[in-house]
Amino acid sequence: MVARTPLTARPLDLMWFSFFLMHIPATVLMDLQALFFPKTYLPGILHWYVQWTNDPIIRGAMYDANMYWMRCFLTMELFFQLPTFFVAAYGLYKNHRGIYPLILIYATSAATTTIPCVVAVFHHADSLNTEQQITLLASYMPFLLCFLGMTVDMYLRLMSIVRVADAQRQVKEKTS
Numbered sequence: 001m002v003a004r005t006p007l008t009a010r011p012l013d014l015m016w017f018s019f020f021l022m023h024i025p026a027t028v029l030m031d032l033q034a035l036f037f038p039k040t041y042l043p044g045i046l047h048w049y050v051q052w053t054n055d056p057i058i059r060g061a062m063y064d065a066n067m068y069w070m071r072c073f074l075t076m077e078l079f080f081q082l083p084t085f086f087v088a089a090y091g092l093y094k095n096h097r098g099i100y101p102l103i104l105i106y107a108t109s110a111a112t113t114t115i116p117c118v119v120a121v122f123h124h125a126d127s128l129n130t131e132q133q134i135t136l137l138a139s140y141m142p143f144l145l146c147f148l149g150m151t152v153d154m155y156l157r158l159m160s161i162v163r164v165a166d167a168q169r170q171v172k173e174k175t176s
Contacts, residue, residue: 016092021089069116110143
């Protein structure tokens, strides 16, 4: 039996593991609130956030029924991303390579849904002051970069596994 490499000895896995764990309460306490609570019942932190940042995405998801694309993204976050946080964190903790495809799909999906949010910040620049624009970009861009980094990392890991399996197959074919 091979001993499992501890999470602390795998820096990228530790970073992704921490990201998934921290994202669970952030998703439940912030992002999903716009789906489940009418504006009169929103928790104070979300209301404060919208007043402080004037975030057109969250504000729109909360108050604008025509912002169906964001509600769709939030629904995906509830039914796909939130469960993935638990499964991915567990898989990374246990060092199961079989979790890589799910993380790759998650990261690609999350990057794809974050890009329209960043574009919306630029599109609504006329309704945001400079401090609000900087705050919003400072909150959305690190997530986008994280998702892109996770996508590249998981892609490279999977390609490495495929290359090793292919090399083993070729050796086996030559010896047969």
